[in-house]
Amino acid sequence: MKKILSLILTLVIALGVLVGCGSKAEESKSSIDVIKKAGKIRIGVFSDKPPFGFVDEKGANQGYDVYLAKRLAKDLLGDENKVEFVLVEAANRVEYLQSNKVDIILANFTVTPERKEKVDFATPYMKVSLGVVSPDGAPIKSVDDLKGKKLLVNKGTTAESYFTKNYPDIELVKFEQNTETFAALKDGRGAALAHDNTLLFAWARENEGYDTYISSLGEEDAIAPAVKKGDAELLEWLNKEVDTLIKEGFFKEAYDATLAPVYGDTVKSETVIFN
Secondary structure, eight states: OHHHHHHHHHHHHHHHHHHHHHHHHHHHSOHHHHHHHHTOEEEEEOSEETTTEEEOTTSOEESHHHHHHHHHHHHHHSOTTOEEEEEOOGGGHHHHHHTTSOSEEOSOOBOOHHHHTTEEEOSOOEEEEEEEEEETTSOOOSGGGGTTSEEEEETTSHHHHHHHHHOTTSEEEEESSHHHHHHHHHTTSSSEEEEEHHHHHHHHHHSTTEEEEEEEEEEEEEEOOEEETTOHHHHHHHHHHHHHHHHTTHHHHHHHHHTHHHHTTSSOGGGTBOO
């Protein structure tokens, strides 16, 4: 009986070792090899943040981030169509990387110290600041104008964290999706809406009766691709790729194709992209 129990115990230990080794082997697999074997790269983008990431009337992904995503797929896999667009919200971008639902996040992801603790950011490809849009009939021209009023924000955004940290007395009304937040502004459920100024410039231009009366708040930030924490191989590839694209003028090309038609002459390209 003792021999049988001893044998069972030995088998259990051996199995545990094998499972452990298998897990380590899975973890040590080259992320780029895994992507190439799958024949596609999964990139997280927005579905409701034009002109950066949105789904058009034909159901196709469009926007500045999408333009970049296709180029990444082309340079890594030889075909811009070998990209699987995974639609994300601001609040779940980190979780989608951590749970391996995407390989890269390109959903207008602003680099912050808090986020850098959870994901790895590559070389930035865009500049951004916070802005606040409000109706022409009741313009919010300073943070002081928000006292006693409701400010609309998206969950998981830089705007939410900025106002929570710096202006805790301002009441925030939070939403998951951009479409919900902007609808709330139009419905009068808030005095103003805080978001990336690059988004607000575009939205205000296409929605008469509103303007970005606070065009910049806080310090200028950077937007960058993000990968799962510790994925050094994919991070290194992305760093080199973005550096190369900057040198060849790709981001000016992407700007002209996707942002210039929306911004017109109201925004200069050098205030948005890295040249």
